[in-house]
Amino acid sequence: MMQQLPLGVRLRPASTFETFISASNEAAVAALRLRASGQEAATLWLWGPAGSGRSHLLQAACAAAGAAGRRAAYLPLGDADVEPEQLYGLEELDLVCVDDVGVVGERAEWQRPLFTLYQGLRERDRQLVLAAGASPLAVRFPLADLASRLRAAEVWQIRPLPEAAQGEALVARAAVLGLALPGETLVYLQRRLPRDFAALCDVLERLDAAALAAQRPLTVPFVRAVLDGVADGDAAGGR
Secondary structure (H helix, E strand, O other), X not given: OOEOOOOOOOOXXXXXXXXXXXXOOHHHHHHHHHHHHOOOOOOEEEEOOOOOOHHHHHXXXXXXXXXXXXXXXXXXXXXXXXXXXXXXXXXXXXXXXXXXXXXXXXXXXXHXXXXXXXXXXHHOOOEEEEEEOOOHHHOOOOOHHHHHHHXXXXXXXXXXXXXXXXXXXXXXXXXXXXXXXXXXXXXXXHHHOOOOHHHHHHHHHHHHHXXXXXXXXXXXXXXXXXXXXXXXXXXXXXX
């Protein structure tokens, strides 16, 4: 069980290293695994476009650290419910994963708390992992001390999952949720929805909740009914 401060930020159960299809990101995943296990202390910065799996990987690192008995926390700065003050005290943990760090360049109130976190973790030889939509060189940090330190981080670009590999990843993610995703249902989802893996994952979680409530397998008629917003009773009757 992952030990995590009460930040109100929950990890997605399906966001694990096992459900992340590395494709061309093997080196980046290896670097992140080293931080999750505590074998490498240098700050790590992951960047890539929306849907590339940045958030998945940060949550996977926290889950792996927790499974190894390490204290970890995941904090998405882009979440409207997350406040700068929540960064204070996290330096007491073993691993801190900060998502959407690009917003720091636009919001001055994040500068000092993030710098304090960086310094505190470094003094304790603990791990800090950051993720954003751009490299640290492309993010503006008005606080010069913060800019110089984050731009010295180890940087890896996360490349989006090719469409050909999305099906395999979605089936693996469904299995973690305890769902069987039949081939015909997978094809239906890929044809109907945008070829955006993050969007597919969001829909899968919606289907998981609906299937649990209706006690129904993920047949094409059931999935179609859920996506079309049919009443629960009608969806449950789909075959």
